[in-house]
Amino acid sequence: MPKAAVFDLDGTLLDSVDLHALAWQESLVKFGHAVRFEHVRRQIGKGGDKLIPVFLSLDEQRDHGEELAHWRGNHFKEKYLPLVRPFSVVPELLHRVREAGFQIAVASSAKKDELDNFLEIAQIVDLVDVAVCSDDAEQSKPAPDVFEVVLKKLNIQGPDAIAIGDTPYDAEAAAKANVATIGVLCGGFPEKALIDAGCVEIFRGPAALFARFGGSLLGKSAIQFHNRK
Structure with a gap:
């Protein structure tokens, strides 16, 4: 057994899932990456280490990937966590x-x-x-x-x-x-x-x-x- x-x-x-997708999409847009909600939603279930490389190049990851992930975490907690x-x-x-x-x-x-x-x-x-x-x-x-x-x-x-x-x-x-x-x-x-x-x-x-x-x-x-x- x-x-x-x-x-x-x-x-x-x-x-x-939708709340996480919104937080990621809004974070990506804030850092200059125009992505559709549906595209982001299909990636939910991965951690940030796997999701960010889908949307950012290696140079972009080095430049602002960590900052984006940090901003996303705070944004989710402030705006979306109360809705879960x-x-x-x-x-x-x-x-x-x-x-x-x-x-x-x-x-x-x-x-x-x-x-x-x-x-x-x-x-x-x-x-x-x-x-x-x-x-x-x-x-x-x-x-x-x-x-x-x-x-x-x-x-x-x-x-x-x-x-x-x-x-x-x-x-x-x-x-x-x-x-x-x-x-x-x-x-x-x-x-x-x-x-x-x-x-x-x-x-x-x-x-x-x-x-x-x-x-x-x-x-x-x-x-x-x-x-x-």
């Missing part, structure tokens, strides 16, 4: 996962200060055993670093975990760490994109996963484990 469920935050447990809300039944889902015998981890591309705020907003601080963010890793998703840190902290191997995420970058990063991924559509990525990235199951969101938990990879794994006991 897998021993841990590893959740993404933005777009998976929190309705925040959790999806339905997020604490209930994590309680169900814990009752099934799993440890619970978070693997996010957020910065540490954002991560702490997001856990509070989702009302899951006391339900999470390990929380890892981009500050804990050399590279953010779709690199596997955050998952590898989670596995190390929990002292388990990749097949001992199941990831839950809303972007292809979650599934790609998890696969590189030998972790299977359950995809959720609430972050706005198409179902085909999630399947193509390697998601083994797709649910509409946390509420659907909670409602159909017994038939999910998490629920089936728990049942198989208890039947063997």
Whole structure:
């Protein structure tokens, strides 16, 4: 039986993808890069280390990439963080996962200060055993670093975990760490994109996963484990 469920935050447990996209788009425009909202939104799920190179040349990154990322962080906290809300039944889902015998981890591309705020907003601080963010890793998703840190902290191997995420970058990063991924559509990525990235199951969101938990990879794994006991 897998021993841990590893959740993404933005777009998976929190309705925040559009807010992040707006903050990035406005930051890019402020620093002289005219980009469309839709183009930026497709990159949400990556950390700044992976997102910025999509829009800035190497010279531009050296010139103002760090300043742009810093401005974006402050801009998001001031303008958009108060608007972030959790999806339905997020604490209930994590309680169900814990009752099934799993440890619970978070693997996010957020910065540490954002991560702490997001856990509070989702009302899951006391339900999470390990929380890892981009500050804990050399590279953010779709690199596997955050998952590898989670596995190390929990002292388990990749097949001992199941990831839950809303972007292809979650599934790609998890696969590189030998972790299977359950995809959720609430972050706005198409179902085909999630399947193509390697998601083994797709649910509409946390509420659907909670409602159909017994038939999910998490629920089936728990049942198989208890039947063997």
